Amino acid sequence: MDYIIFDLEWNQGPEEEQSVGEIVEIGAVKLDDRFETVDELRLYVKPFLYPKLHNRIAALTGIRQQDLQTQGLPFPEAYARFADWCGEECVWMTWSTSDLPVLLDNLQLHELDVTILPDYCDVQRIFSREIMRSNTQYSLDTALAILKEKGDTAHDALHDARNTAKVCRHLDLERYMGEYTGRIFGLIPGQQQYATRQEMLEDPTLRIFCCPWCGGDVACESWVHFGHGTFAAYGLCPQEDEFLVQLFPARRREAFAEKRMVFELTDDLWDIYLDKKETAQGVIP
DSSP: OEEEEEEEEEEOOOTTTOOOOEEEEEEEEEEOTTSOEEEEEEEEBOOSSSOSOOHHHHHHHOOOHHHHHHHOBOHHHHHHHHHHHHOSSEEEEESSSTHHHHHHHHHHHTTOOOSSOOEEEEHHHHIIIIISOSOOOOOHHHHHHHTTOOOOOSSOHHHHHHHHHHHHTTSOHHHHHHHHEEOEEEEEOOOOEESSHHHHHTOGGGGEEEOTTTOOEEEEOOOEEEETTEEEEEEEOTTOOEEEEEEEEEEETTEEEEEEEEEEOOHHHHHHHHHHHHSTTOBOO
16 A cells, blocks of 8 residues: 655636636655655646646746646646556545645546545644644644754645655554545535525535435535635435535635535544534534
8 A cells, every 4th residue: 555645736717717726736755555755756737728827826836837838748648647656556645635626626627537536634634633632724834843844845746745744754644544544535516606605605405415325315414614715514325324525615706606525524524523513603504
């Protein structure tokens, strides 16, 4: 079993046209079954919706238009290389879940399979709960500073993957991987737009989805603030399989669009969900 720590950088279009963050760089570090670094990967991806690199993204990441033109691969080819490099038996690891909907967006944009994905682990959650004894979401830079690790330059996909690997050296991954690793069941693409975010949250149809196991309807509880502008709800299927669905509202011109991502309910996700639910402003009516 290998463990793949990866990070993504993505381009954006004009605000009035923005729909999908197009991935322009994949950076990854491979750990073996002893959690030792054995390989690294960097891939540039040539965007096609918005071929010109946004000035803000260029300044933030240091990626040049020339890099994408001379080294960039079409996304399907880049993802195929990444998946082949990962191998058949692996666990994906990232710092927070923020890159996952972007990756799934790009897979769906290019009509690639999103139903067969590796198991997944959020390193940020392990650091927060096992090192800091908190449900606070710490930035990667903050974690490196707390651990007195010198980080590589941020907002470079490979550097951020390396920095996450540096944090991993301080974690008892052999002990915690079982508790913090679960399945991702893919992204439910948004079909509707809403005038306000509140209108979206009040739509009962967004709290129902098809169970990936039995095919029955999963009915979810009320939305709970889950941090960084996202919301989550607990769901139980007719066969009593448990899930957490995460809602990502996104501003699109004069409206709000939604997309939802479904996770297997692990012990740590359940604990975080309960903690958020118990806060004074946690539950959305």
